Amino acid sequence: MTKVNDVGEYVKIAETKDISKNQMQVFNVKEREILLINLEGELHAFDNRCPHMGYPLFFGSLKGDTLTCGFHSAKFNVKTGKSLGPVTSERLKTFPVKIQNSSVFIEV
Numbered sequence: 331m332t333k334v335n336d337v338g339e340y341v342k343i344a345e346t347k348d349i350s351k352n353q354m355q356v357f358n359v360k361e362r363e364i365l366l367i368n369l370e371g372e373l374h375a376f377d378n379r380c381p382h383m384g385y386p387l388f389f390g391s392l393k394g395d396t397l398t399c400g401f402h403s404a405k406f407n408v409k410t411g412k413s414l415g416p417v418t419s420e421r422l423k424t425f426p427v428k429i430q431n432s433s434v435f436i437e438v
């Protein structure tokens with residue numbers, strides 16, 4: 331584990347070059363799959379499991395700031411993690427992201 335600015339404990343998961351603009355990628359962190367999304371240059375980190383039935387969100391699609399699960403089409407706002415319907419009202423589990431130099435850290 332790495333401490334960043336004494337704010338909390340953060341784990342390095344990637345380098346900024348590992349994820350292109352408007353793409354998503356899965357990284358394994360402490361036995362969890364973290365879905366990292368680069369939305370217009372801003373990074374967002376989520377548990378890769380869909381809150382509907384737990385299937386991996388990575389197989390979904392990203393259009394603008396909306397992430398759609400590939401299994402039953404639940405939609406989520408990437409900026410807020412909130413559900414946009416239709417099959418669940420549960421929000422995505424999010425993780426704070428910090429960038430230091432070119433390294434990406436998430437708080438787990």
Ligand code: FES
Nearest residue numbers: 380382399402404
């Ligand atoms: S598991 Fe994602 S919508 Fe059902």
